[in-house]
Amino acid sequence: MEFGAHMSSSGGIDSAIDRIVAVGGDCVQVFTQSPRMWRPTNHKPDAIERFHEKRREAGIGGVVCHALYLSTVDAASAIGADGVIFHVGSHLGAGFEVGLDRTVAALTQILARCEGDTWLLMENSAGSGATIGRSLDELAVLMERLDHHPRFGICLDSCHLYASGYDVTYPAAVDELVSELDGRIGLDRLRALHINDSAVPLGANSDRHANILEGVMGENLGAFLANPAFQHLSAYLEVPGENKTGPNANEIQKLRDLHARWIGV
Ligand SMILES: [Zn+2]
Ligand SMILES: [Zn+2]
Numbered sequence: 001m002e003f004g005a006h007m008s009s010s011g012g013i014d015s016a017i018d019r020i021v022a023v024g025g026d027c028v029q030v031f032t033q034s035p036r037m038w039r040p041t042n043h044k045p046d047a048i049e050r051f052h053e054k055r056r057e058a059g060i061g062g063v064v065c066h067a068l069y070l071s072t073v074d075a076a077s078a079i080g081a082d083g084v085i086f087h088v089g090s091h092l093g094a095g096f097e098v099g100l101d102r103t104v105a106a107l108t109q110i111l112a113r114c115e116g117d118t119w120l121l122m123e124n125s126a127g128s129g130a131t132i133g134r135s136l137d138e139l140a141v142l143m144e145r146l147d148h149h150p151r152f153g154i155c156l157d158s159c160h161l162y163a164s165g166y167d168v169t170y171p172a173a174v175d176e177l178v179s180e181l182d183g184r185i186g187l188d189r190l191r192a193l194h195i196n197d198s199a200v201p202l203g204a205n206s207d208r209h210a211n212i213l214e215g216v217m218g219e220n221l222g223a224f225l226a227n228p229a230f231q232h233l234s235a236y237l238e239v240p241g242e243n244k245t246g247p248n249a250n251e252i253q254k255l256r257d258l259h260a261r262w263i264g265v
Contacts, residue, residue, distance in 0.1 A: 001230065002026035002061045003255050005237035005247030013043050013079060014050035017058055023249040027062030027234040029085070032075035043075055051079050062234030064121070064155075064192055077115040082234075083191050084114070085121045085155045088133035088142065099132055104145045111149050121155040121191050126207035127164035134164045134205075136177075140184040154185065157194035157238075158224045159210075162217055165203035169220035174227045182229075193235045195255060197221055211239045212254040222262030225255075231263075 004027035009016040013030065020028040032043070055063065065076040067086040076084045088103060107120065114120050122142060127134035133142070139154055146152050161168050161177070168174050181187060197215030199208035213219060225235065237247040237255060 001225075001232070001259060002234040003237075003252055003259070004028050004060075004062065004234060005239075005252060006030070006066065008246065012047040012050070013075075014047050014054050017051060017054035017060060020060060021058045023247065023252055025252050026060065027064075027236065028060060029064045029066055029236040029238070030079075032065045032067075032072045032079070043078065048078050055080075062192070062236075064234070064236065073110055073113050073118070073120070077113075077118045080116070081118050083119040083121040083153065083155070085123050085192060085194075087125060088122050088131070088138075096132065096138075099130070100141065100145065103132060103142065107142075107146055107152075111146070111152060114151055117151075119151045119153050119191055120149075121153045123155045123157055123194065124160050125164065126157075126160040127205040128207055136180055136184050143185050143189070148186075153189040153191040155192040155194060156181075156190060157196060158217070158221060159194070159196035159198040159215075160207065161224075162198045162202055163200055163204050163206055163208075165205075167202050168224040169217050171223045171227070174224050178227060178229045187229060190230075190233070193230060193233050194238055195221070195225060195235045196238050209239055211241065212237070212251055212258060219258070219261075222258045225259045226262035226264075235259075 004025035006029040007016045007019040009030045016028055016030045063081045064083045064085055065072050065081045067084050073084050125131040125133040133139055197210040197217045199210040199215050200206045201216055237251055239247050239251050241248050
């Protein structure tokens with residue numbers, strides 16, 4: 001398993017590689033656009049070139065983009081990202097079926113633009129408000145509606161699973177989730193993990209990440225992390241960090257240690 005985190009790319013997309021190297025990560029997640037701008041950031045060709053160079057030199061494995069807007073796909077393909085992770089979104093009170101129709105229409109267009117080896121990965125939601133994607137069932141419906149497109153997959157977030165009612169803090173429950181996932185969607189569709197502790201109790205349907213060992217899941221988050229079916233994947237932290245400055249070296253080390261304690265248990 002590779003361990004990494006979401007890192008800022010402010011100052012140029014290649015700076016995300018510098019930042020993940022500085023905190024000792026193996027893989028990195030980035031936004032390819034400013035969270036405050038609706039427009040996709042136009043990355044300069046030389047920054048993209050440097051990104052590829054630095055990734056190679058530092059031996060960084062997985063690279064994923066977290067999409068705020070689906071226009072992220074073009075930038076993600078340019079930096080050779082393994083996947084673009086997106087939240088399925090909300091049906092805004094229109095109801096699941098109507099929301100689903102809109103989502104399917106948008107995703108079909110986006111998938112046509114996803115080039116090379118860049119997959120589009122839907123992330124399970126914490127189940128707050130009218131979000132789509134709170135259960136494997138909802139994700140499975142989307143997978144079917146997109147005709148099992150060969151580059152359409154999923155990213156599981158441990159905090160969102162817990163908040164939406166999946167108690168993944170003990171091995172038998174994680175095994176059950178894995179076999180449900182395999183039966184409904186296919187294990188080969190799982191391409192990335194977000195590892196976060198939850199600041200809210202099981203089934204609270206609220207999206208609040210906590211630092212490793214500092215949330216409700218605590219040490220037992222290791223049960224999720226160490227499942228045999230996940231060991232070939234890249235795990236990305238999206239934790240608040242110290243004073244909310246984002247994932248740091250300490251969080252990545254805690255993640256590695258937690259994994260080491262549970263693997264082979
Ligand atoms: Zn996430
Ligand atoms: Zn979240």
